[in-house]
Amino acid sequence: MSKTAARQNVLELDGVTKRYGEESAVEELSVRVRDGEFLTLLGPSGCGKTTTLRLVAGLETPDEGEVRIAGTSVAGGGRTVKPENRDVGLVFQEFALFPHMSVEENVAFGLEDGDDDRVDGMLELVGLEEHRAKKPDQLSGGQRQRVALARSLAPEPDVLLLDEPFSNLDVGLRVRMREEVRRITKEAGVTTVSVTHDQEEALSISDRVGVMNDGRLEQVGDPEKVFQTPESRFVADFLGHASFVPGTVTDEGVETPLGTVGTANIEGLTSEYEGAEVDILVRPDDAKALAPDGDGDGRIIHRTYDGPSFTYRVELEGGDTVHCMHNHTESFEVGDEVRVRLELDHPLAWYPSEK
The missing domain is CATH 3.40.50.300 (P-loop containing nucleotide triphosphate hydrolases)
Known part of the structure; x- marks a missing residue:
């Protein structure tokens, strides 16, 4: 080879x-x-x-x-x-720097004596040229991490x-x-x-x-x-908020408590699944909670504020829950009735129903 x-x-x-x-x-x-x-x-x-x-x-x-x-x-x-x-180079959680050595000496550890150019290159790469004489306890956490990276990268x-x-x-x-x-x-x-x-x-x-x-x-x-x-x-x-909304496959797509999701918005769904019970994956940015025009189809049971946005957890009439993400200017309170609608700009994943 x-x-x-x-x-x-x-x-x-x-x-x-x-x-x-x-x-x-x-x-x-x-x-x-x-x-x-x-x-x-x-x-x-x-x-x-x-x-x-x-x-x-x-x-x-x-x-x-x-x-x-x-x-x-x-x-x-x-x-x-x-x-x-x-x-192989290995950077541990604790960085494992030698406390009695300077930044320069830590980076040079493991290199052959006299390889000053390589040490200089590593210090420049991680932006620590001006800190070369300092000991690890004189550095911030981010600087110590960069020293650990430079030391691991130095032997190439x-x-x-x-x-x-x-x-x-x-x-x-x-x-x-x-x-x-x-x-x-x-x-x-x-x-x-x-x-x-x-x-x-x-x-x-x-x-x-x-x-x-x-x-x-x-x-x-x-x-x-x-x-x-x-x-x-x-x-x-595991990857972020996941809501699994139940539905039934029809010739038009998947019929769910939030309306019909068309076949163009369902990943890999074919006619052979017609009649099957499935769960579709809905992320918070796929769903919108609206003030109800009449009766709502859900109720806010939890909300999280992270500055730019609110994420609401809405319990639907059938007992299932869905997360909705909103701009921080659009605010609901826990207990409010809402109407949930899907706003899709990409196909949704789906899985066989576990019920």
């Missing part, structure tokens, strides 16, 4: 399984990460995402399957390459691994650092795998998102596709 061909997929996991006793932390996981790509593994605590990261780093050994980096097998088939020989790893990289930062700094980390990794051209439980973080920073559940990769794809057309109820429910 040529070097060019091997570099098309820098990281490959094939059927990787890791067990602890009788329990599988990761089960038959297969994924490829392309050269220069930023992939985020997303899921709740205990889903296996951090174990997957540790398997790539060499901190855990798979019971089955194979891990390949830059075309070379580093785990599987009786072969295990030590972490220090895998050409094939793969950079980020373990919940923003969890120790306050909310405002977290948003700014997402943009910084993406910029830094893209300018460095490094293939990056991050793990997080934060949906907004994963959707905003990644080229692709992989959603994990109970050790399995439920879906992987572009953030927009994973969010708009989730392949399972778990993915739909």
Whole structure:
């Protein structure tokens, strides 16, 4: 295999399984990460995402399957390459900087003596040239994170691994650092795998998102596709507010308590499903609560205000609930009767009814 061909997929996991006793932390996981790509593994605590990261780093050994980096097998088939020989950089949640070393010394750690140009280049990349002589305790949280990134990137790893990289930062700094980390990794051209439980973080920073559940990769794809057309109820429910509105398939579309949703607005619905009971996925921006003209078809049971908008949870007459997002100038109170209507500009996903 040529070097060019091997570099098309820098990281490959094939059927990787890791067990602890009788329990599988990761089960038959297969994924490829392309050269220069930023992939985020997303899921709740205990889903296996951090174990997957540790398997790539060499901190855990798979019971089955194979891990390949830059075309070379580093785990599987009786072969295990030590972490220090895998050409992988790892940024921990706590950053793990050496407190007695300066910024410059931290970045230089792991490089051959005399590679001052590389250190200078890394400090410039992360914007810390003027802080090179400071110790970590003299830096802000965001600056410490950039030092950790520079130190991991300095040896020019094939793969950079980020373990919940923003969890120790306050909310405002977290948003700014997402943009910084993406910029830094893209300018460095490094293939990056991050793990997080934060949906907004994963959707905003990644080229692709992989959603994990109970050790399995439920879906992987572009953030927009994973969010708009989730392949399972778990993915739909985990990514933002998900309302599942019941309906019956007809020759015109799906008849629901909120009116008929035409076939053009239902993803992949064909005539063979006519008569079937289904649930359609409705996001808050798909639904609008209106002041009723006569009797309403729902009642506001909860509202959340986040500054730019309100999100209302509306209980429909049949007992189902739906979320509606409104501009902050449009306000209802809990207990208000409303009329809910769908405002669709894209096809909705659907699932077989669970009732």
